[in-house]
Amino acid sequence: MTVMADIEHPADSGPLTVQDLEGMPDNGRRCELIDGVLVVTPAPGRRHQAIVVRLWRVLEVECPPQFDVLVAPFAVHSGDKIELQPDVLVGRDEDFTEKDLPAPPVLAVEVLSPSTAIHDLNTKKAIYERLGTHSYWVIDPAEPALTVFELDVDGNYQQVAKAAGDEVFEAERPFPVRIVPRELLGRLG
Template sequence: MTVMVEQEGSSYTVEDLEGMPDDGRRYELIDGQLYVSPAPGYRHQKIVLKLGSLLDGSCPNDLSVLTAPFAVQPSGRTELQPDVLVGRHADFTDRLLPVAPLLAVEVLSPSTGIRDLTIKKNAYERMGVVSYWVIDPQEPVLAVFELDAEGCYQQVAEVQGEKPFDATLPFPVRIVPAELLGTLWEDGE
């Protein structure tokens, strides 16, 4: 279960995150609100690993692909950890990405699904993340959102199972949701 933690009388800052325990949970901050999520499950991590590897294999030299936990910290009141992210190599510091990534990917889990599709999606949109992908590991389904000319997300694709998605942003790569599950898809689990 994801928990939103209220701090009486004020909001959290990124400095507050430094004092959080290293306990396997994910601590994220969105506009001063702290969200704590449990460690992800097997299907979730399988998809993150396969997708990260697939993106990394097609990634141009001036971009970098990273998986969580790695902080995207555009302000003192917001720090997110997308499951997978792509950013310009020149924008990264050793500890974090201080600007919007070009691509943020969230893999849904029972504890984070609603937040990934609402609060985090809105935060990425405000940040200016050009492309936001959401993967439901149960089907599997990939939903793709891209910023329009007004800076608002529009869903540009939704593919399921063995149907491919040919991404152009942030670089050309073909994604087949079923292949992200590997043997889990083949076994019908």
């Protein structure tokens, strides 16, 4: 598998900050900042976006009023050296600002694509774990499959579920919701 994400860290410039991202051109690429290192990924494809939109719909229908469900691009900040844009996120309503989520989401979801898979399964998973994001879901459109990670008592992610194809995943956190991976593909499945 080839990782096509560009990691940019200009020589002798020091770590970038969240403020540095505000001056970046809006060229359709997703810019994230991980410990001061800029990670740029290409715009997602049709299948990826179809899954994101369908998952948002499923979550939004069941979402209680104390939470909100949003899709990228919407920034999750932690300090001035981290800005992530999960494909789908659930956060506590009280934690959001108009511009960003300056607190850990209660759920972060990434849909794998060839250009982001290694990054999503390793780097971003580790950052969400470090931030204390209780649930991290990874959707593989190829199977299709949903893998669910939750923080254990020591603050480490453990895989707690995997549903593929027509299997049903009954989430309890952050709120009860039923997910069938194949249904997220819609007519593309």
